[in-house]
Amino acid sequence: MTTTPTADVEATLRQIAELTAAGCQIVRVAVPSQDDADALPAIAHKSKIPVVADIHFQPRYVFAAIDAGCAAVRVNPGNIKAFDDKVRQIATAASAAGVPIRIGVNAGSLDPRLLARHGGATAQALAESALWEASLFEEHGFTDLKISVKHHDPLTTVAAYRALAAACDYPLHLGVTEAGPPPQGTIKSATAFAILLAEGIGDTLRVSLTAPPVEEVTTGIQILQSLGLRERQLEIVSCPSCGRAQVDVYALTAKVSAAFDGFPHPLRVAVMGCVVNGPGEAREADLGVSSGNGKGQIFVRGKVVRTVPEAQIVDALIDEALRLTETADTD
């Protein structure tokens, strides 16, 4: 989700471009004012990835988002049913334009009656609330819906999505809300997503971090890659270091990571702190280094190809990576 004021078209498009470059495939923008709604046509038109308008309470912004060419709208009909006939009108407009609606139920915004009935924002309360929201559209024959039920606690989140998946066939958007800053937010999100995705639950996801949105995207991509659900790009396999280490493994790994940042081929690069166990531990890597005595043994596909002074390790790894990928390109 973008963090710029949506009305600032230039800044919002710049941030969407950054997110797209980081691998984001769908982006949501907040629409809390008329100025934000007015910015949607330019943003939806110029963004390279689908734009979802996030709207609370204001039916007229929903119509504006649909007219603007947004790919989807996030709105809870429970928030707008007090407006005469507006849910039906939104269902009609969204249906005519082929624009899906995402219903997003969060623990913090549950109906007080549901909270009282369930004794709090339980998983069952979240699922029940979402299904009730969906029924408000279903009454008008509109079922092009996607649903999220987010909680800050990963296990409650998992239970809520399981309950929802058992009760309906709608696509589900995964999220652990208010997960906090990294690494806490990262770990909470990964915990919930791994359980759910392994069970086949979840169609899109957003990692919510108290951190710049590019970090949310890279975290989400790494979770998907770790689960084998998205093709891995570059992977750094580095040892945790131990009493045998003959190099500062943390510093060397940071240098290697920085040097390979943005490398366009899906290589696995190992950084190992000693020559005794290094290559053996990194047998699965495409290339890597084992360090010892101020030198680095550079290995490619399990075989040591040269030994270089420690200061030349990073350059040597890049050379070998280029050689490897050139060979692959001409195969």
Ligand code: SF4
């Ligand atoms: Fe320790 Fe060497 Fe293994 Fe790194 S590769 S954890 S330094 S034994």
